Amino acid sequence: MSAPEGSIRDMLAANLKRARARRGLSLSELSRRSRIGKATLSQLESGTGNPTIETVFSLSRALEMPISGLLDTRPADGPTVVRAADVEVLSGDAVDLRPLRRFELGEGGFEVYDQQVREGARQNSLGHVGTEHTIVQAGRLAVEVDGERIELGPGDYVGFDASRPHAYTALGGPVRSVLLLHYRAGVRPADGEAHPVLGPHA
Template sequence: MLAANLRRARTGRGLSISELSRQSKIGKATLSQLESGTGNPTIETVFSLSRVLEIPISDLLDARPAGGLTVVRASEAEVLSGEGVDLRALRRIESGDAVFEVFDQRVRAGRRQESLGHVGTEHTIVQAGRLGVRVEGNEVELGPGDCVSFDAALPHGYTALDGEVRSVLLLQYRADQRLHLTDATPGVPCVTEG
């Protein structure tokens, strides 16, 4: 899915692979591999592409609405890994002028995950462990049940302070930030409400 969606988003923005490489700081060879379907992206790559192309992450990874009952099994969900975080996409929800993406987020023990920023508003709800969150120089510590929200375009980072941190990551976008793909393709489930 990433190959077709990336190509569609890049050409829709009128960007060459060279220009996308320059703006995203991702090598041209890597981008070519991703567009040909032979690359294996990291969290950092997907978030960087989301930031530069100004689209939700799920628009790079998915586009197919689902109907009825949808079950996402932990053992079957594809994991997107970064330096310190593993993300499993659980759901995309569209309601009125808003799009929400729900991820199971695991921050590995003693690891830090940095982001230059990306489209949307980020909400993280800690389920287990202690999570350090840094947003543009401001740092907070969260425990189970705590939540943080911020403009995801700001540089930010997560650190697992005591062992692995389990959390729910909710990314919120405006509907006008969507890529508006026309082909039905498999991937992260989508529900439309409203």
């Protein structure tokens, strides 16, 4: 069954090819940087692969660009309403993300996601560009950043440099939360030459 027009799969295929071409990277070099196999990258660029959270975050880290630069989440002019049922889910080992909006703030930008963490699994990230902000709405969430463990309940917030290795684990049941990714000036989806100033990447 083919993906619908405008699906995450289609948007990632087009944006990944464009980003790789801007940087003059071969599939082999991008494979080395992202730790994703060449065959998988080829499938993603052709629109036949099945992207996961882990894949997209690895590409974001390797290409030094925001997640929205790969998923093409561009806000419309004027008021924007996003219905949960209309947003395609990007799933990983333990997390389901629904991209809701990207907006500019001064010289930087934010991406807003509805984030659900499933019970019984751990979502690991080697790191990616941006500063990560999570606000728990329901459930209890364990967040580990460079080995430091923090437990959060409803209404609690944590923020950290997303280039550092981190992990999310739901405690005692599923977790509903809001994820905000903040990008500093110069880190924009359309800017193929920009590099974040967040320190080294894994």
